[in-house]
Amino acid sequence: MTKIFAFTNNKGGTGKSTLCSNAAHFTALTGAKVLVIDMTSQTTCSSLFMGTTNGLQESETVLAFLKKRPDRHIEDLIFESKKGLDIVSSHVSMAEAVAQLSAMQMGKEGVLKREIERIKQHYDYIFIDSPGDLNELTANALVPATKVFIPTRLNRTDFQCTETTINFIKEAENFIGARNVRVIINMLDDRYLVNGVWSNSHTGALYKQALQTFGHILSPVTIPDSTDIRTAFDRGLTVIEYKPSEVAAKRIQELVHREVFSD
Numbered sequence: 699m700t701k702i703f704a705f706t707n708n709k710g711g712t713g714k715s716t717l718c719s720n721a722a723h724f725t726a727l728t729g730a731k732v733l734v735i736d737m738t739s740q741t742t743c744s745s746l747f748m749g750t751t752n753g754l755q756e757s758e759t760v761l762a763f764l765k766k767r768p769d770r771h772i773e774d775l776i777f778e779s780k781k782g783l784d785i786v787s788s789h790v791s792m793a794e795a796v797a798q799l800s801a802m803q804m805g806k807e808g809v810l811k812r813e814i815e816r817i818k819q820h821y822d823y824i825f826i827d828s829p830g831d832l833n834e835l836t837a838n839a840l841v842p843a844t845k846v847f848i849p850t851r852l853n854r855t856d857f858q859c860t861e862t863t864i865n866f867i868k869e870a871e872n873f874i875g876a877r878n879v880r881v882i883i884n885m886l887d888d889r890y891l892v893n894g895v896w897s898n899s900h901t902g903a904l905y906k907q908a909l910q911t912f913g914h915i916l917s918p919v920t921i922p923d924s925t926d927i928r929t930a931f932d933r934g935l936t937v938i939e940y941k942p943s944e945v946a947a948k949r950i951q952e953l954v955h956r957e958v959f960s961d
């Protein structure tokens with residue numbers, strides 16, 4: 699059965715696109731058939747896997763089907779990335795998709811799911827990147843997802859937004875059924891974590907707060923704040939391509955083994 703993952707958080711800049719693209723790429727490098735669907739106007743995943751999104755027409759992106767009467771269906775929008783996975787691109791004007799979906803009377807949250815049904819038999823894993831907002835695009839990403847990843851940084855604002863996101867998913871579950879939700883701490887400064895024990899630091903106290911707040915849905919895998927991740931992206935690479943033996947790449951691999959390959 700195809701596993702479908704949505705990366706979401708009401709807060710911008712928590713690492714949704716970074717974790718989505720890096721986890722998808724590592725998964726594809728193990729030989730699995732992977733599709734990434736970009737639902738964001740930043741087009742981060744699309745640019746990384748396609749090289750560029752400059753000059754892409756709206757009709758070549760998810761905008762073609764995120765509407766009442768699709769111009770094209772998803773199978774016509776799949777781009778084969780040189781990095782060994784497939785990508786369906788977003789477009790800089792995704793606000794248009796929000797407006798188009800909002801105007802629909804019925805079934806507006808299920809548009810992406812219906813498109814995915816057309817092609818999912820070709821893939822082992824589908825990764826959906828969603829915007830830093832709880833809107834129609836986010837709802838469309840959540841409906842088909844078998845598992846939802848919520849990246850968060852270790853600070854109070856991110857925690858509040860993460861809780862809002864969890865509540866949004868819980869409300870949606872009344873209509874779409876239970877979702878397996880995992881909170882992933884990203885950009886963690888774990889200098890003060892020695893042999894699994896935090897020394898008395900502000901970061902350690904916040905980590906304990908995260909454990910209390912999110913409990914069993916908090917993933918044990920954390921992703922460090924890493925210049926390798928940032929530099930890799932600036933060079934059009936994932937961290938697995940850029941520095942495969944460094945700690946950030948190892949954590950992404952651990953994340954995939956723990957949260958993508960197992961349930």
Ligand SMILES: Nc1ncnc2c1ncn2[C@@H]1O[C@H](COP(=O)(O)OP(=O)(O)OP(=O)(O)O)[C@@H](O)[C@H]1O
Nearest residue numbers: 710711712713714715716830885922923924927928
């Ligand atoms: N673990 C990390 N270490 C260092 N930098 C990171 C890490 N994760 C993400 N970043 C950087 O943080 C910035 C925001 O990341 P990203 O674009 O993935 O967030 P996002 O949640 O997708 O944002 P948006 O809500 O705008 O879509 C980027 O510059 C990215 O390179």
Ligand SMILES: [Mg+2]
Nearest residue numbers: 714715740742
């Ligand atoms: Mg993003």
